[in-house]
Amino acid sequence: MALASGLGIAQFAAYAGFAWSAGQALEAFFSGQPALAWLGATLLLAALRAACQAGEIRAGVEASTTVRQSVREQAARALAARGPAFSERIDSGELASTLTDGVEKLDGYFARYRPLMPVMLGGPMILILAAGAVSVTGAIILMVSAPVLILAMALAGAGAAAASRDQLITLQRLAGRFNDRIQTLDTLVAFNAAEREADGLARAADDFRVRTMRVLRRAFLSSLVLEAVSALAIAAIAIFIGLALMDRPVAGLGAGLTLGEGLFLLLLAPEFYMPLRRFSAAYHDRADAEAAAESLAPLFEGEARDSAAGPVRSSGAPSIGLAEGEVIYPDGRRGLAPLSFTAEAGQITALWGPSGCGKSTVLKALMGYVPLSAGEIRINGDPAHAPLLGQAAWIGQRPRLFHGTLAQNIALFDETIEPARIRAAAEASGAMGFATGLPEGLDTMLGERGYGLSGGQAQRVALARALAADMPVLLLDEPTAHLDGEAEALFLDTLTKAAEGRTVLMATHSPAARAVCARIVDLSGEEAGS
Amino acid sequence: MKDLGFFLALARPHAIWLRLGAALAAVTLLAGIGLIAVSGWFIAAAAAGGLASALAATRGVRAFALLRPVSRYAERLVTHDATFRILARLRVWTFERLIPLSPGGIARMRSGDLVARVTGDVDALDGLYLRFLTPVAAAAAGAAGVAVLLALAAPLALPAILFLFLASAAGLPVLTARASRKAGERASDMAALVRAEAGDLAAGLAELKAYGADTRVRHRLDEASRAWTSAQRDLARLTMINSAVLALGAPLALVTALGLATAGGAGAGLAVLCGFAAFALFEGAAPLVQAAEGYGRMQRSAARLRAIAEQTGDVVTPAAPVAPSGRHDVRVEALSFAYPGSETPALEHVSLGLPEGSRLALTGASGSGKSSLIKILMRFYPVPAGTVWLGGQDVTTLDPREVRRRFALVDQRAELISASVRENLRLGAPGAEDGALWKALELARADDVVRALPDGLDTWLGEFGSALSGGQARRIALARAFVTGAPMLLLDEPTEGLDAPLEHDFLTSLGDWADADERRSFLLVTHRARVIDAAREAIVLDNGHIAQKGPVASLTGPSTAFSRLFPEYRPAG
Incomplete structure (x- = not known):
C-alpha cells in the first residue's frame, strides 16, 4: 500500500513536469524557436505519469489481494478453531457468504481508499509548490480553494451521510424482499398470491425510488460543490493568467508571466482536484469495509478455544463416559444437568430422551466441541485429560455431503487412505449398494453443485467415513431422525454389523434405534432446563 | 450484445428519462471541454496580443464553469431516477416470468443455485443503463462537438484526433471486453467454488473436526481462494493497461491537435483551443473503458435471465376455463x-x-x-x-x-x-x-x-x-x-x-x-x-x-x- 501511495504521489510530480514542458513547448512553438526537445520531454513525462498510474493500480490490487487472501485464510482457521458449537449458532449460508463476499468487500478499502489517503495530501501539495514556483497568486487560488472545498463538501456530506445509512437499510430491505419472494415463490403460487406480490414488489420499488431520490438530492450536493469550486477555480486561474498576459494584471499580480507559464498553470488546475474527486468516488469503499469487518468480527472476537486432538489412540475400543458432567453455556443456559454414565467398550449404548434433554450436548462435550463446566470425561474408567477428538467418529442428523467425489466424501480428502480401504468402507456401510447406480460410481461428484443423495444414502456415506477412518469410538447424534421406517431399519442393520469391536454411543428418540442398543442411558428424567 | 439489447429495450417505457440523462451527460462533457479549451484560447490569444474582446472570452469561461457543475448535478439526479425506475421494472419483469415456472419448472432447473443466481443477475444488470447508455451518448456528443470545431479551425487535425479518440473510446473497450471475458468467467467460477468450500467448512464442521479433515477442507478453500484472486489479478492487469493507455492518449491528442492545427495555418489562440479541446475530450473515454471491464459479467447475466424468461411453464391455463362447481370431492x-x-x-x-x-x-x-x-x-x-x-x-x-x-x-x-x-x-x-x-x-x-x-x-x-x-x-x-x-x-x-x-x-x-x-x-x-x-x-x-x-x-x-x-x-x- 505504501508503494501504491508513493506511485500515486509520484504521478503528480510527473504530471507537473508534463504540464511545464507542454507549456514550454507551446511557447517555443509560437515564438518560432525549436520546440522539439520540449515536445519530446512532454510525451516522455506523459508516459512516465501513465506508468506511475498503472503502477499505482497494480500495487493497490496486490495489496488488496494479499490482504483478502490472508483474511480469508485466517477467518477459515478461526472458524475451524471455534468449532461446531460456534458454527451451529449461525446460519451456514451466512457464514459461507461472510468468508466469500464479506472478505471481498475489503477490496475497495485496501486497493483504493487506504493508498489514496497520503495521495490526498501529497499530490496537491506537489502541484501547489510547482504552481508557486511560477506564480504565487496561482498557487494561492488553488490553496484557498482546497479548504473551502473540503469544508463545503463536509457540510453537504454530513447530512447526506446519515440519510444514506437509512437508505442502505431500505435498499437491503428491498433487495431482501425480492430475494425472499423468489425463494418463497412456491408458497406464493400455492396461495394464489404470486401475482399480487408482483404488484407489491413494483409498489415497494417505486416507494424506494421516491425515498432514495430525496436522499440523493442532498447527497449529490457535495459533488455539486466539488464540481463548482473546481470549475470556478479553473476559470479564475484562466482569467487571472489571461489578464496578466494582456498586461492588465489584476491588482498588479502576475506581472511578467509568460505564455508557457500560463498554460502550465492552466493544465495544473484540473489535476489539483483529482484526488478529491477520487476520494468522493471511493468513499463508499470505507463503508463497505466497515460492514465487512462487522460481519467478520464474531469469528475473531474473544479467545478461540482450539480443541486439539487427544492423545495417541489406545489400542482397542475403550469404554467412555462422563462423571458428573455438566454444561452451562456462556449465556447462562444449561445445556446438560450433571450426568454420570459409562458406555461399555465394544457395545452400542443409547442416549435416550425427548428432544431438548441434552443428548446432543453429551456427545459434543465428549468431543470437546463444548467445554464441560463441571465434572470430567472418563476413558476406560480413568479421568481423561483431553476430549475424544481424534479417537471418535461423528455421525450427525443430516450428514453434510461435501463438494467432491463420493470417494473423497468417504476419505474426507485424506489422500493417504488407499482406494481399497475406501472401497471396503463403502461395502461395509452399504454405500456401495447405491454407488454402483451412480453415473460414475465412487467418482461421482457430490455436494452443493453435484449429485444429491437421499437422507438414507447420506447416512451410509457418513458411516463409511467412520469405517474408513477406522476410529475405535462412534458417536451418533439422532442418525435416523430424518429416515423413514425402511431406511431406518436398513441403517441400523448395517450399523450393528459395522460397529463390531467399536464403542458406539447413539443419541436417539427412535424406538427402533433403541432396540438395537445393548444398554440405554435414559436422560428423560434429567432436567436440561432451557 | 443481443441479450443486453433485449434488456435495454425493456427500458423503453422510461426512455424519456434515459434520453434526458444522456443529453445532460453530453452537456456536462461539452461544458468541461469548453471550459478548458476556451481558457487555453483566452491565455494564448492574450499572450499573442490578438484578443479582440477579452470580456467575451472571460464571460465564456465563466459560463462554462457554471454550466458544468449544474448540468452534472442534474444529470446524476435524472440518470439515478431512471435507473431506479428501470430497476423496479426489471425486478417485476423477472418475477412475473418466474411465476408460471413455479414450482415444477424451477425444480427442473436444479433449483437452489439457479434461484440464487437470478437475484445476482438482476443486481448485475442494475448498472446497465447508467454505465452503458449515458457514457456512450456523452462520448458521441463530445466527439461530434470537437469534430465540428476541428473541421472549422483545423481540418488537418480532424482525422488524427478522431482516430485517437475512437481507438480509446471504442477500440480499447471492445478489446477490453473480449480480453476480460475469460478471466471474468474464471473469476466467477472460482467465486462459486470458494463459496462451496466455505459452505462445506461451515456446515460440516462437526464431522470434519472429528476426522481431522477441517485442515484439509481449509487447504482446499485456500487453494480455491488463491485461484480466484489470481483471476482477479488478470482482470486488474487489464484495468492497469487501460488506465495507462488513457493517461497517454490525452497528452498525445493535445500535442497532435496543436501541431496539426498550426501546420494548417491556425494562429496560436485557435491552435491551443483545438489542442485543449482534444485533450479534454478524453475525459469521455474513461467511463466507456470502465463499462467494458464489466461487460462480460453483464452479458452473462443478461443471457442467463433471458434463458429463464424464455422457458414456459408445464401447467397450462386453459384458454376458456370451465366455471368450477361448488364441490370439492x-x-x-x-x-x-x-x-x-x-x-x-x-x-x-x-x-x-x-x-x-x-x-x-x-x-x-x-x-x-x-x-x-x-x-x-x-x-x-x-x-x-x-x-x-x-x-x-x-x-x-x-x-x-x-x-x-x-x-x-x-x-x-x-x-x-x-x-x-x-x-x-x-x-x-x-x-x-x-x-x-x-x-x-x-x-x-x-x-x-x-x-x-x-x-x-x-x-x-x-x-x-x-x-x-x-x-x-x-x-x-x-x-x-x-x-x-x-x-x-x-x-x-x-x-x-x-x-x-x-x-x-x-x-x-x-x-x-x-x-x-x-x-x-x-x-x-x-x-x-x-x-x-x-x-x-x-x-x-x-x-x-x-x-x-x-x-x-x-x-x-x-x-x-x-x-x-x-x-x-x-x-x-
Whole structure:
C-alpha cells in the first residue's frame, strides 16, 4: 500500500513536469524557436505519469489481494478453531457468504481508499509548490480553494451521510424482499398470491425510488460543490493568467508571466482536484469495509478455544463416559444437568430422551466441541485429560455431503487412505449398494453443485467415513431422525454389523434405534432446563 | 450484445428519462471541454496580443464553469431516477416470468443455485443503463462537438484526433471486453467454488473436526481462494493497461491537435483551443473503458435471465376455463406421473377417491411417490396420464388458480415470507379481518405464539424479523391454511422434525378444524406412525403403486407393506 501511495504521489510530480514542458513547448512553438526537445520531454513525462498510474493500480490490487487472501485464510482457521458449537449458532449460508463476499468487500478499502489517503495530501501539495514556483497568486487560488472545498463538501456530506445509512437499510430491505419472494415463490403460487406480490414488489420499488431520490438530492450536493469550486477555480486561474498576459494584471499580480507559464498553470488546475474527486468516488469503499469487518468480527472476537486432538489412540475400543458432567453455556443456559454414565467398550449404548434433554450436548462435550463446566470425561474408567477428538467418529442428523467425489466424501480428502480401504468402507456401510447406480460410481461428484443423495444414502456415506477412518469410538447424534421406517431399519442393520469391536454411543428418540442398543442411558428424567 | 439489447429495450417505457440523462451527460462533457479549451484560447490569444474582446472570452469561461457543475448535478439526479425506475421494472419483469415456472419448472432447473443466481443477475444488470447508455451518448456528443470545431479551425487535425479518440473510446473497450471475458468467467467460477468450500467448512464442521479433515477442507478453500484472486489479478492487469493507455492518449491528442492545427495555418489562440479541446475530450473515454471491464459479467447475466424468461411453464391455463362447481370431492383415475428428467415413474396407474369429509393418510417409504400426488393436486405439475376430477370436473379444464382456491397446502418447510405475521396469515385471503386471523390462530394453537411476539400481528418475520422455532412456524402455517377458507387441506409431512408433544398438538388442531364442518376433508402425507392415527383411512404406496388401502386399523397384519414400514405400530385406543 505504501508503494501504491508513493506511485500515486509520484504521478503528480510527473504530471507537473508534463504540464511545464507542454507549456514550454507551446511557447517555443509560437515564438518560432525549436520546440522539439520540449515536445519530446512532454510525451516522455506523459508516459512516465501513465506508468506511475498503472503502477499505482497494480500495487493497490496486490495489496488488496494479499490482504483478502490472508483474511480469508485466517477467518477459515478461526472458524475451524471455534468449532461446531460456534458454527451451529449461525446460519451456514451466512457464514459461507461472510468468508466469500464479506472478505471481498475489503477490496475497495485496501486497493483504493487506504493508498489514496497520503495521495490526498501529497499530490496537491506537489502541484501547489510547482504552481508557486511560477506564480504565487496561482498557487494561492488553488490553496484557498482546497479548504473551502473540503469544508463545503463536509457540510453537504454530513447530512447526506446519515440519510444514506437509512437508505442502505431500505435498499437491503428491498433487495431482501425480492430475494425472499423468489425463494418463497412456491408458497406464493400455492396461495394464489404470486401475482399480487408482483404488484407489491413494483409498489415497494417505486416507494424506494421516491425515498432514495430525496436522499440523493442532498447527497449529490457535495459533488455539486466539488464540481463548482473546481470549475470556478479553473476559470479564475484562466482569467487571472489571461489578464496578466494582456498586461492588465489584476491588482498588479502576475506581472511578467509568460505564455508557457500560463498554460502550465492552466493544465495544473484540473489535476489539483483529482484526488478529491477520487476520494468522493471511493468513499463508499470505507463503508463497505466497515460492514465487512462487522460481519467478520464474531469469528475473531474473544479467545478461540482450539480443541486439539487427544492423545495417541489406545489400542482397542475403550469404554467412555462422563462423571458428573455438566454444561452451562456462556449465556447462562444449561445445556446438560450433571450426568454420570459409562458406555461399555465394544457395545452400542443409547442416549435416550425427548428432544431438548441434552443428548446432543453429551456427545459434543465428549468431543470437546463444548467445554464441560463441571465434572470430567472418563476413558476406560480413568479421568481423561483431553476430549475424544481424534479417537471418535461423528455421525450427525443430516450428514453434510461435501463438494467432491463420493470417494473423497468417504476419505474426507485424506489422500493417504488407499482406494481399497475406501472401497471396503463403502461395502461395509452399504454405500456401495447405491454407488454402483451412480453415473460414475465412487467418482461421482457430490455436494452443493453435484449429485444429491437421499437422507438414507447420506447416512451410509457418513458411516463409511467412520469405517474408513477406522476410529475405535462412534458417536451418533439422532442418525435416523430424518429416515423413514425402511431406511431406518436398513441403517441400523448395517450399523450393528459395522460397529463390531467399536464403542458406539447413539443419541436417539427412535424406538427402533433403541432396540438395537445393548444398554440405554435414559436422560428423560434429567432436567436440561432451557 | 443481443441479450443486453433485449434488456435495454425493456427500458423503453422510461426512455424519456434515459434520453434526458444522456443529453445532460453530453452537456456536462461539452461544458468541461469548453471550459478548458476556451481558457487555453483566452491565455494564448492574450499572450499573442490578438484578443479582440477579452470580456467575451472571460464571460465564456465563466459560463462554462457554471454550466458544468449544474448540468452534472442534474444529470446524476435524472440518470439515478431512471435507473431506479428501470430497476423496479426489471425486478417485476423477472418475477412475473418466474411465476408460471413455479414450482415444477424451477425444480427442473436444479433449483437452489439457479434461484440464487437470478437475484445476482438482476443486481448485475442494475448498472446497465447508467454505465452503458449515458457514457456512450456523452462520448458521441463530445466527439461530434470537437469534430465540428476541428473541421472549422483545423481540418488537418480532424482525422488524427478522431482516430485517437475512437481507438480509446471504442477500440480499447471492445478489446477490453473480449480480453476480460475469460478471466471474468474464471473469476466467477472460482467465486462459486470458494463459496462451496466455505459452505462445506461451515456446515460440516462437526464431522470434519472429528476426522481431522477441517485442515484439509481449509487447504482446499485456500487453494480455491488463491485461484480466484489470481483471476482477479488478470482482470486488474487489464484495468492497469487501460488506465495507462488513457493517461497517454490525452497528452498525445493535445500535442497532435496543436501541431496539426498550426501546420494548417491556425494562429496560436485557435491552435491551443483545438489542442485543449482534444485533450479534454478524453475525459469521455474513461467511463466507456470502465463499462467494458464489466461487460462480460453483464452479458452473462443478461443471457442467463433471458434463458429463464424464455422457458414456459408445464401447467397450462386453459384458454376458456370451465366455471368450477361448488364441490370439492376428488377422484383420481389411473394417474401415472414421472418427474421431468426422471425415467422412473413416481406414480403408476394410481386410482383413489376423496369424497367430501374424508380424512386420508398417504404413506410409504421415501421415494414411493407420496408427495407427488399433492403436487399434482396443487397443479404444480401437469397430469400426463390419467384423469384427476375435482367436484366432478377434469382439473385440466379448470383455471389452476381456482383449483388452488379449493386446496390449502401445509408442508414440512412451513415456509413463511419475510413480512409481518398478518401479511403471512392473509397470504391466501388478502381481505381477511383480524378477528378471522385470531380465530384461525386459536384453532391452530398459535394464538399464544403470536401474543408473545413483540408486536403481535405486526411483528416482522423472516430475514429482517423475529425468528420462530420450527414448531411455531408450523402452527402459523397451519393457521394460514385455515384462514384461506379452503374446504380441503393438503398436508405434506407436516410434523416432520417435531417432537411428540408438538406433533400431538398439531394433529389435535387439524382434527378440530375438520370436526367443525363435516364437508371439510384433508389428505395427509406422512411416514410417521403416530400421524396416521389422525386419519380415518390410509393408503400405502410402494414404488408408485398402491400397495394397501383401507381403514387404518385394517392395514396392520404380518408381512404387509404397512407392517414393514411401521413394525412398532399399535393402533391408537
